[in-house]
Amino acid sequence: MKRETKKIVEIQGRKFEIRSFDAFTGSYIAFTLMEKMLPMGMEAKVMNTLRAEGKDVDALPTPNRALMSKGEFIAFQRDVLSVVGEVLPGRTAPLFNDNGSWGVENVADNAMLVILLTIHALVFNIAGFFTGDGLKELKAGLQSLSFANTAT
Structure with a gap:
């Protein structure tokens, strides 16, 4: 089945087009969400599952639960909103201009x-990663990883 690459949403009486993230932006957003925003304890469950399967996970980085600074949050939000444009007569105007200013009124x-x-x-671009087949594929990928034994 072909993945949907854009959709139109109506918010506050205005129509907006949401497009798919490119692969690098999507990966960055997904990993940032996992690191900063997943419920506490989720990473522990993943690590415990991998340990139970005999994987050595001690060398893996631990999530950074520190709050984002205002600058980090604005940069993250701009990346998320970079795929949004307002549907206007005859064109779709990007939410941001090339110079970073707002592109729509x-x-x-x-x-x-x-x-x-x-x-x-976020929901349009990332929801599939965290539900259904996305989680199955992530779990399968994690199970296929061969962690090097780092015992000394």
Whole structure:
């Protein structure tokens, strides 16, 4: 089945197009979400499963649960919103201009719209990674990893 690469959502009476992340951005966003935002204890469950399967996981990095700085959060959110544009008559205007300023009107002071667009872009692009076949493929990939034995 072909993956959907864009969709239109209506928020606050306006239409927005959400496109797919490129592979690098999608990977970065997924790993950032796993590191910073997954429920506490999730990484412990994964590590315990790998240990029970005889894998040596002591050399793996541990998640960084520190809060993002304001700058990190803004950069993350800009990356997420980089795939969003407003559907206007005759064209779709990107949410951001090339110089980083807002590319559409009445967004800069509308926090609720920005939050909702961020959520829609994340769900559209990342939801499949954390549900159904995405988790099965992740688990299969983890099970196929051969961790080097680092005992000294």
